[in-house]
Every structure is written in structure tokens, then in C-alpha cells.
Amino acid sequence: MATTTVSPPAPGAAVPGRRRRTPLARREARWAWLFLAPWIVGFLAFQAGPMIASAWLSLTEYDVINPPEYTGLDNYRELMADPQVARSLGNTVYYTALHVPLVMLISLGLALLLKRVGRLQGFFRTVFYLPVMTPAVAVGILFLLLLNTQDGLINRGLALVGIDGPSWTTDPDWVMPGIVLMSLWSLGSTVIIYLAALQNVPRDLYEAASIDGAGAWARFRHVTLPMISGALFFTLVVNTIASLQMFTEVYTMYFGNRQTQTSFNSDAATFYVIHLFQEAFQFLHMGYASAMAWLLFLIIMGITLVQVKLSKRFVYYEGEDQ
Template sequence: MGTATVPAGRRPAGVVPARRRPVRPGRSPSARREARWAYLFLAPWLVGFLAFQAGPMIASAWLSLTEYDVINEPRFTGLDNYRQLTSDPQVARSLGNTVLYTLLHVPLVMVLSLGLALLLHRVGRFQGFFRTVFYLPVMTPAVAVGILFLLLLNTQDGLVNRGLALVGVDGPSWTTDPDWILPGIVLMSLWSLGSTVIIYLAALQNVPRDLYEAASIDGAGRWARFRTVTLPMISGALFFTLVVNTIASLQMFTEVYTMYFGNRETQNRFNSDAATFYVIHLFQEAFQFLHMGFASAMAWLLFVIILLITLVQMKLGNRFVYYEGDDR
């Protein structure tokens, strides 16, 4: 029999081509050297993260399942601490104070900061000076702020009530009346709005002037330009400060603790229940009553609350926030 001839470019019948192994290009010596340097520079952060963040979080998660008073060995109790969270009235009261403070503080800071940023945007040559003036209070230590406002909000001799008296208003008892303690704390928190003002000012300076000119040509007034041009273009900054200020408000501690819990005399003189925020109660459970397991459960509850609120904000932010280069 003769040998069959296979046309050029075709494989014989029944012959399966060998699978070629994909060629993986090796990393060049320079790339490997850069990777080693990257890991070397990241090492301090990684060590710090494991030692001061990941490690304590894992330890806190374990302690939240135990009864631990620092002196004796932890005793495993399961979910008892979390069950106690749902029945402790002080936890509910402190969480309610914290949430109410957040609902008052965050919108007020954002609105006032935006108004001040709009004014600074029109100042001109003195803008740098006023930026510094507004930001300086942010550098004030939180303990000093607490002591300062304890004096300013004093019922008899406080500067705030003296100023109200000049216009014929009888100032309230900011530090003793339970109905006015929380508004007084919100008033104190406005001291540090300078950082939010600077963020909004930077965002306003990045809004293209062409958009305002186009809106003016279309007949848009000042309010229409603010609503249709300014707000959408700075929505990223607004969203950022909303998230950051919400997280900070839910963890409010130092200033309030200094004012109302700094010493036993102050704590007995003022109504401290209205000023008991969640983190303050957590601190007391951990370091005053040595209920470390219960305090760890409180910390994880706060972590979950902040996580859920942030996730909701992120979900809503994707709908309303404009990002440069976004085609939506």
C-alpha cells in the first residue's frame, strides 16, 4: 500500500496536538530587588498593625466571650456578655446619648463648615490667614478643650451665659441641667470644625469656573448655581466628611470625660448620666469596674454599629456622589 500524503497545514487524523504550557515570564532581578525593598519599608507598618491592631482585636474578641477582671484568669462564659448588653439599661442610655449627639453634631458641623468655606472662598488675599485661624483650634489638645469649655459653660461666671445676658437672654445651666448638657457638648464640638472647613475650601477651589459661566449663560441664579454646580462638584468632599465625622462622633470620649468625669468632685457636682457616652461607659466598665470581658463585648458592638452605618453610607454615596471621570 502506498503512503498517504497529508496536505500542508493539516494534521493527520487521530493525532491530538500537544498542549502547550503557558510561558510565565520570570521576574527580572530589578523587579525582585524592588519587591524586597517594598517589603522592607512595609515591615514597620505590618509589625505595628499586627502588634497594635490585629493582635488586640483578636484578643478583645476572645475576652468578649469570657469573664475577666485582670487579676484572675479569664473564665469562658460564651455569649453571656452579649446577652447582658441587651438588658443593661446603662448601655442603652449611653448608646442613645451617643446616637443623639451624632445626629446633632454631624449635620451642624457640615452646614457651618460649608458656610464658612464659602465665605473663605471669597476672601481673596487674606484667605491663607483665615485658613490658619480656623485650623488652629484643631491643634488644641482635647483635654484642654474640655477644661476650657467647662469654664465657658459655667452657669454663673461662664463667658457664654455672660454673652447671652448682654442681649437679654437668661442662659441655661449647661453643665447641670440634663436637658442642656447634650446641647452644650454639641456646642463644644464646634470648636474643632476647622479641619472640615479646610476640606470644603479645597473642594470649592477645584470646581471649574467654566461650569459657573455656562450656568450663568443659561440663566441660573446664585442659588441655582450652588444647587446644580457647587454641591454636585463637592459631593465627594461632603461624603468623606460625613463618614469621618460620623465615626468620630460615635467614638466621642476625651473632651466629655474631662468635663464631667475627670475627678470625683466634678462627677458628683454635675449630672453625669446625661453626659455618659458609649465609649465613656465602656471605659468605666473596663478600667473602673474591671469588667474587661463585658467591655470587650461593648467594643465589638460599637465596631459592628460603625461598620453597618458606614456600609449604608457607602451604598447611598454611590448614588449621590459625583466623581471626576464618572460616566454615570
């Protein structure tokens, strides 16, 4: 039986079944890489590089002054036994559990109201978003004054209706509610996201539901919520990540003012990132702080993966088979 010998293609010859890139495509690819280069350099220099360095430092004892000394997993073992880490992480999770649902519920309610405003929608949209532009340090100082026990505006308002306002900044039982109240100041971005999602819900669906006899609550439950579930999921993930990294406003209120520090001797406001900051820049335990940072990274990644996994059951995307 005769055999056929297939010789390899000559150098530079076109390979059957493989499309050769045209000169225009190669030129466009070069320009694409050129425009991507600043981002790639920035990512390597300011994100990937520091993350690799932090991973190495988490395995060392480093105080900035002396060279790092390799200690293996000692920092991580110390993390597991440090009561301050557990306390600060508990405060952070508690704040997140209060903050995220409140922001989502209030923002959705405001977005539903904005949808009905009509011509003034643009004005109120701007009003709700302006607080997001306020610097975090300014927000901390502002709410330190608003929540003041003696002459704070919030307690004065409560006094007008006969309510004796709590000690928002000194009573450990009221510190966290005060911080959550402060955090609602910057919910404008979530409101805008929900408003955009609500405006994209087809009116035909509401009309069809009304013809079928659905009331306002049924239309909201069976039409509005499924159609904006993508936006709800996005804000859930983003607000959870932001809450677990809460730092600037709380540090400004409770740890950046000497007068506040002298009157506040509780750990109720010590968030995880604040404790990390203190270990790194106050006590110069850079290796230990790096291990804390990686623990927080793993916690955030784990929570996000769980949210993504659960989203497949609750999030509806148009064009997908349900």
C-alpha cells in the same frame, strides 16, 4: 488519528503566556516589602492582635487579676438587657445626629466665605485650623469654664443682651447642647477639606450655568454641590465615626473632675465609650467591655456600609458615567 503529547516545561523554563519578572522588578518588590515591614509589624502588633484578643475576651469573664473564664455569649446577652448600655448608646446617637449636620453646614458656610476672602485666605485658613491642634483635655477644661452657670463667659455674654443663660453643665436638658457647642470648636479640618474641594470646581461650569440663566442658588445646587459631593461624603463618614467614639472632652468635663461629679448626678453626659471605659478600668469588667467594643464596631461598620451604599445615588465622581 494521531495524538500530540505536550510535555510539561522543564524546571526553571519560562512558561508561555506568563511574563517573567526581571531582576529589577524583584529587587523593587523586595525593597517595597522592606519599607512596608514597619507598618505591617505595627498593624499586626497594635491593631490586628489586640482586635483578636478583644474578640476572645468578649467571650469570657475577665477582671485582669484572675485568668479569663470562658462564658460564651453571656456578655452579649447581658448587653442586650443592660439599660445603661441602651441609655449611653442613645446619648451617643443623639449627639451624632446633632453634631454631624451642624459641623458640615457651618464648615461649608465658612469655606464659601473663605473662598471670597482673597489674599487673607491663608491667614484665616490657619486661624480656623489652629483649634484642631488643641489637646482634647485642654478643650474639655476650657469649655467647662466657658459653660459655667455662674461666671462662664457664654452666660455672661447672654446676660449682656438680657438672656438668662441655662445651666449648661448641670441641667440634663442642656448638657447635650453644651457638648455639641463644644464640639464645634474643632471643625477647622472640615473647613479646609471643603475649601480645597471648592477651589477645584472648574470655573467654566459656573460660566456656562450663568450663560444659561442660572442664579446664585441654582449654581450652588446644580454645580457646586455635585462637584464637591465627594468631599461631603468623606466628611460625613469621618465625622460620624468620630462622633460615635466621642470620649476625651466629655470625660474631662463631667467625669474627670470630682467637683463636677458631685454637682452632676445625671446620665445625660454618659456616652457609650465613657460607659465602656468605666466598665473596663473602673469596674474591671474587661470581658464585658470587650463585648461593648465589638458591638460599637458592628454599629459603626453597619452605618458606614449604609452610607457607602447610599452614596452611589448622591456622590458624583469626575470620569464616571452618570
